[in-house]
Amino acid sequence: MAVADRRTAEAGTSMSRLMERAGTAVADAVAALGHGVSALVLAGPGNNGGDAFVAARVLRQRGYRVAVLDLAGEGGSEEAVTARSAYRGPRVAADDGAIDAAVEAATVIVDGLFGGGLSRDLEGAMAALVTRVNRARVRSRAAPHVVAIDLPSGIDGATGMVRGVAIRADRTVTFECRKPGHLLVPGRHYCGKVTVAEIGIAAATLKGLAVTTFANEPDLWRAHRPKLARGGHKYDRGHAVAVSGPMTATGAARLAITAALRTGAGLATLLSPGDALLVNAAHLTTVMLARVDDATGLTEALTDRRRNAVLLGPGMPPDAATRAMAEAALAAPAAAVLDAGAVVAFAGDVAGLKRAVGEGAAVLTPHAGEFSRLFGGEGGDKLARARAAAAASGAVVVFKGEDTVIAAPDGRAAINANAPPFLATAGAGDVLGGIITGFLAQGVPAFEAAAMGVFLHGLVATRIGPGLIADDLIDGLRAARAAFDML
Numbered sequence: 001m002a003v004a005d006r007r008t009a010e011a012g013t014s015m016s017r018l019m020e021r022a023g024t025a026v027a028d029a030v031a032a033l034g035h036g037v038s039a040l041v042l043a044g045p046g047n048n049g050g051d052a053f054v055a056a057r058v059l060r061q062r063g064y065r066v067a068v069l070d071l072a073g074e075g076g077s078e079e080a081v082t083a084r085s086a087y088r089g090p091r092v093a094a095d096d097g098a099i100d101a102a103v104e105a106a107t108v109i110v111d112g113l114f115g116g117g118l119s120r121d122l123e124g125a126m127a128a129l130v131t132r133v134n135r136a137r138v139r140s141r142a143a144p145h146v147v148a149i150d151l152p153s154g155i156d157g158a159t160g161m162v163r164g165v166a167i168r169a170d171r172t173v174t175f176e177c178r179k180p181g182h183l184l185v186p187g188r189h190y191c192g193k194v195t196v197a198e199i200g201i202a203a204a205t206l207k208g209l210a211v212t213t214f215a216n217e218p219d220l221w222r223a224h225r226p227k228l229a230r231g232g233h234k235y236d237r238g239h240a241v242a243v244s245g246p247m248t249a250t251g252a253a254r255l256a257i258t259a260a261l262r263t264g265a266g267l268a269t270l271l272s273p274g275d276a277l278l279v280n281a282a283h284l285t286t287v288m289l290a291r292v293d294d295a296t297g298l299t300e301a302l303t304d305r306r307r308n309a310v311l312l313g314p315g316m317p318p319d320a321a322t323r324a325m326a327e328a329a330l331a332a333p334a335a336a337v338l339d340a341g342a343v344v345a346f347a348g349d350v351a352g353l354k355r356a357v358g359e360g361a362a363v364l365t366p367h368a369g370e371f372s373r374l375f376g377g378e379g380g381d382k383l384a385r386a387r388a389a390a391a392a393s394g395a396v397v398v399f400k401g402e403d404t405v406i407a408a409p410d411g412r413a414a415i416n417a418n419a420p421p422f423l424a425t426a427g428a429g430d431v432l433g434g435i436i437t438g439f440l441a442q443g444v445p446a447f448e449a450a451a452m453g454v455f456l457h458g459l460v461a462t463r464i465g466p467g468l469i470a471d472d473l474i475d476g477l478r479a480a481r482a483a484f485d486m487l
């Protein structure tokens, strides 16, 4: 954003004008709330504090009773200093008693302590203030509404992580576009409702920035959605295959392959080990069945070039035989999706996985546990971890969870935010693997197939509602797929 600001300034819109618009947008948002007229504005040392002073001035002009707690200290940018001196209303003394009284009296608290410039953990008086505001927000009677400027103070805009302690906002007003910290958890949970205000940074300026981080929304992949040609043949829509687990673990791959078919693949085949053929046969109707027992069998099955997308891992043990089959899938011309056991089978050997992926289209779909087992590490910056994993493996990595990150080896990454909490249910991940395989079968490139698959998965779940089980996702896909085509 700093680069965008600079380019905008070079193009004639000054930083002070951007600050004026940003602060006014915050005042507009506060006024639209109708949550009383007594505002306590917290102003920090940087431009976030500058925005806060503009908001304070504008709110006062609009008849609000405003008090500013000025924690700017010495210094700050020229624009922030100007905004500060243009505000001539009441200030709150920076002592505990005065702050408590001001928090008590406020119907709205505007948080302009820190935004995109947060560079270390909140400590001391600053951390104590944040804790005070958070406590006031949950008091039962006349709790103030908290509006954060750009980001709730204490949330790291690049990672969504809490730096020590962070403001819990009811609403966050950010500028031009959402940042990763609005989408990644826990940051997302601290923002409340996020609104994006345009403050005059031209779209052309933003476009010229070679942005590589995106919200996972239709704009990112709309143009890649499969289109049905009139008079088309089922083979035009691809032939998805999935590999079944052994006799006692067949359900996962059946869920997945059925999801691939519902996602629009023209044909679907389940490749099953001999011991599980009967149990699979008893459950399948539209999906075809063929016997494959090992890597050699899979290589042979994938010599049929019409089988253009293959999923393996659900229900499979993370052992050497699974790894050999995964290598066979990656070596074949088909696009490959590795999930569950097929991901973990490469634990400790990411370099070997990268060699196996080569130049092929491959997608890995680990949840946090599988991710750690393959790539190492635990917790921390999810976006950076997913990006590093994609670069290290040469595959598109779908790092699952509430804030699934889809990362490509070329550096692009998308953060998904439409998955409801009740999607965390047994088999949901298998269905996701199948959906992505279905899009790959229809010729969608790997990154877009993964991103649109994750979005469709969240969309289906949201439409079904609480109580869903993975089987419902399969049924729900039919109607949701139609809605997805209209996005």
Ligand SMILES: NC(=O)C1=CN([C@@H]2O[C@H](COP(=O)(O)OP(=O)(O)OC[C@H]3O[C@@H](n4cnc5c(N)ncnc54)[C@H](O)[C@@H]3O)[C@@H](O)[C@H]2O)[C@@H](O)CC1
Residues within 6 Å of the ligand: 001, 004, 005, 018, 019, 022, 044, 045, 046, 047, 048, 049, 050, 051, 113, 114, 115, 116, 117, 118, 119, 120, 121, 122, 123, 126, 149, 150, 151, 175, 176, 199, 201
């Ligand atoms: N295009 C945009 O997005 C625009 C952004 N503006 C505002 O500018 C903000 C970014 O401004 P800045 O870069 O000045 O950054 P901030 O205002 O977020 O804060 C930076 C200042 O805080 C200090 N600081 C950082 N972490 C600290 C900590 N833990 N404890 C104590 N001090 C700490 C830094 O040393 C620096 O002085 C945005 O969040 C937004 O509110 C607007 O003014 C205009 C346009």
Ligand SMILES: Nc1ncnc2c1ncn2[C@@H]1O[C@H](COP(=O)(O)OP(=O)(O)O)[C@@H](O)[C@H]1O
Residues within 6 Å of the ligand: 340, 367, 400, 401, 402, 404, 419, 420, 421, 422, 423, 424, 425, 426, 427, 428, 429, 430, 431, 432, 457
């Ligand atoms: N808290 C959550 N909110 C929303 N979606 C979630 C949450 N936790 C997990 N998910 C999603 O649910 C699915 C679970 O997949 P996975 O962990 O592989 O389970 P399984 O192996 O049982 O299918 C993934 O798509 C994941 O992104």
Ligand SMILES: [K+]
Residues within 6 Å of the ligand: 048, 111, 112, 113, 114, 115, 148, 149, 150, 151, 152, 153
């Ligand atoms: K803030």
